[in-house]
Amino acid sequence: MKRVFSGIKPTGHLTLGNYLGAMRRWSAVDQHEADALFCVVDLHALTVDHDPGRVRRLSRQAATLLLATGLDPQLCTVFVQSHVDEHARLSYLLECVATDGEMRRMIQYKEKAAAERARGGSVRLSLLTYPVLMAADILAYGTDEVPVGDDQTQHVELTRDVAVRFNQRYGRTFVVPRTTHPEVAARVMNLQDPTSKMGKSDDVGPGVVYLLDEPEAVRKKIMRAVTDSGSEVVHDREARPGVSNLLEILAACEGGNPNDLAGVYETYGSLKKDTAEAVVEFLRPVQQRHKELCADPAYVEGVLREGAEKAREMARPRVDAAYRAIGLLPAG
Secondary structure: OOEEEEEEOOOOOOEHHHHHHHHHHHHHHHHHHOEEEEEEOHHHHHHOOOOHHHHHHHHHHHHHHHHHOOOOOOOOEEEEHHHOOHHHHHHHHHHOOOOHHHHHOOHHHHHHHHHHHHOOOOOOHHHHHHHHHHHHHHHOOOOOEEEOOHHHHHHHHHHHHHHHHHHHHHOOOOOOOEEEOOOOOOOOEOOOOOOOEOOOOOOOHHHOOEOOOOHHHHHHHHHOOOOOOOOOOOOEOOOEHHHHHHHHHHHHHHOOOHHHHHOOOOOHHHHHHHHHHHHHHHHHHHHHHHHHHHOOHHHHHHHHHHHHHHHHHHHHHHHHHHHHHHOOOOOO
C-alpha cells in the first residue's frame, strides 16, 4: 500500500478553503486508500514572529478539527510534528545536503521575507531553511505520494532533489516521493479578492470563511462577497472570478457542477443566498463534532499520543539509517 503524508500548519484558524481543498479528500479518500499520516506541523509555525500561547491553541484546534472532519485514528495516523523528534533530527542532516542557492530560490521564502522586511522585522534563519524541515517531514516516513496545491509543488521538488542527492552520495536511504495534485480538490478563493486563494493566515477576515464561524457570520460573509460587473451568472474564472468562486463553492458543498449551476440562477443575490445556506449546512456536522471533541480533551490527547508513538516507530529506523549513512557514530 502506498504511503501518503500531509501536514497542516497552525498559523491561523482553518478555513473552508483548507477543508474543500485538502482535508475533505484526506478523510474521504486518502485514509482509505493509503497508509496515511496527517500531521499538525507546529515547528513550521515558528519561522515567523508568533505568540507561543496562540501556536499551542491553534495546534490543538487544528488537531481537533482534523478529527472532526472525519479522520479516523483506526485508519490513519494523526499526530503533532514536535512530538516526534525524528523530524528535527533528520532536518539537520538534510541541511548538510541542500544548498544555500536552493533555499534562496524558493518563491515562498522570497515573498515571506519581503513581507517581513516591509513590516520592519527581521527574517529568521528558519524561514530560509524550513523547506528542508518539510523535506524531513516527508522523507522520514518513506512517503510515496505528497498531495499538494500548486503553491507547494516547488518544495516537494526540492524534497525529491535532496533525496536523490543523499542516496547518490551516501547510499540508498530514502524513497523519492511523487507530487500529486488531486483532481477532486476544490480551490476556494477569497470572497473579497476572488483572484487570491482563501488562506488561513489572511488578514482580510470578511473574505475568509473559517470552519468554526457561526452560521450568521458565514451568511454575512458570503452575502457580502465581491462579484463582477454585469449581472449574468456565468462560470468563467478569468472573466467572472467572483461569481465563479461562488458557483464552485456551492458545487463543492452540494456535489454539483459549477457550469450546470450557472444556468439555474438569474441573479447574484439568489446565488449568494443558496451558497451561504449550503456552506452553513456543510459545516454543521464538522462544528458539532468539534464541539463534542472539545468536551472530551482526553480523547484528543490520547489520539495524538498514540499517533506520535506510531509515527516515531515508522520514522526512527530510516532516520537512524540516515545517520549511519552520512558518517555519524551510532549511539552506544
